[in-house]
Amino acid sequence: MRVTEVVSHACRLPPASPWEDATNKVDGLEIIFVEVRTDGGLTGIGLTYTVDIGGTVIKALIDDYLTTLVIGMDPLDYEQIWNKMSRQSRRLGLGVNSMAMAAIDVAIWDIIGKHHKQPLYKMLGGARPSIPAYISEINLKADDTVDDLVRRVDDYVARGFTSAKIKIGKPDFAEDLERIARAKERLGPGGTLFVDLNQRWSASEAITKAAQLDRFGLGWIEEPTLYQDIQGHANLKKAVRTPIALGESLYSRAQFLDYLRADAVDIIQADVAFVGGITEWHKVAHMASAFGRPVAPHFMMELSLQLLCGVQNAFMLEDVVGGSLTELGLVEVPIKVENGIGVPSNRPGHGIVPDWSAIKRHELTPEKVRKAFAGGSK
Structure with missing residues (x-):
């Protein structure tokens, strides 16, 4: 089994209830979903997120760099995949690179669960x-x-x-x-x-x-x-x-x-x-x-x-x-x-089933965020 394609989707929407703490007021949750597809017919769903800032950066890192690294790899070799992404992105420091890696890694584990027909x-x-x-x-x-x-x-x-x-x-x-x-x-x-x-x-x-x-x-x-x-x-x-x-x-x-x-x-x-x-x-x-x-x-x-x-x-x-x-x-x-x-889902993998139409409705693009972003740090 080999990874054949990685497709990312980013969305931005406000919390379902207003969020404000001692140091920050949150206007938007930015959630990045990925689909990691394989030649064996299995697709893993991954996700990561950020609060208010950086979602477009994470999506670009996945699309422009990390996807290329994992295409052709066996998703059961999760350590090889994680280490390859980590070594290649380490010069970015810590933060954005690990948040981008997470989306692919979660999808890989979803595939592993589906392959073995077991919940995560x-x-x-x-x-x-x-x-x-x-x-x-x-x-x-x-x-x-x-x-x-x-x-x-x-x-x-x-x-x-x-x-x-x-x-x-x-x-x-x-x-x-x-x-x-x-x-x-x-x-x-x-x-x-x-x-x-x-x-x-x-x-x-x-x-x-x-x-x-x-x-x-x-x-x-x-x-x-x-x-x-x-x-x-x-x-x-x-x-x-x-x-x-x-x-x-x-x-x-x-x-x-x-x-x-x-x-x-x-x-x-x-x-x-x-x-x-x-x-x-x-x-x-x-x-x-x-x-x-x-x-x-x-x-x-x-x-x-x-x-x-x-x-x-x-x-x-x-x-x-x-x-x-x-x-x-x-x-x-x-x-x-x-x-x-x-109580965890007993579906094979992590059990998260995205609503792609809802994600599309809240699509995050650089153009949208440039018009809307104001920042909420106190």
């Missing part, structure tokens, strides 16, 4: 048939009140979630403390609350403020400070009892290894799109296991669901409000979390 999670180890999920909201608008937050948390509980993540990082830290206290109260004694800073605090500020969060018994504090500051995270981890989670801003297993060696992280949140796909994500997960750390991947619920059910050190699945492919209307077969539990 079983190809990756079949550690469990389901995984607990937490609801994750991105809502830190200036006019969002504590009462608004409480109403949403009540709705999450009614939908069967016992765990939720909220954004913090308000200019007035007292507002953060009130939001945490009220949300924790609504989740009840058996519930778990996670908080996410999106790198809002400085290193010294993080130590001072995070110490005041210990009393809440939070599940974790996510990305409290700049992702490059390994020593700052290590110092913070020593200073507080609340676990530290991070990983969505890291792009390789080497970067995760630096954090693990420094004892600077408790929970690994590798994003399958950002680290270059399933091949690299699986290595990150096993490396985390060697250090006794659980994995709770960032975003990409439909893929993360399969990945978590494949490994022993899985912690929880993130279900982001307004960000699932089902909510965005980009799939023909819905994939949803029910009553706080994610």
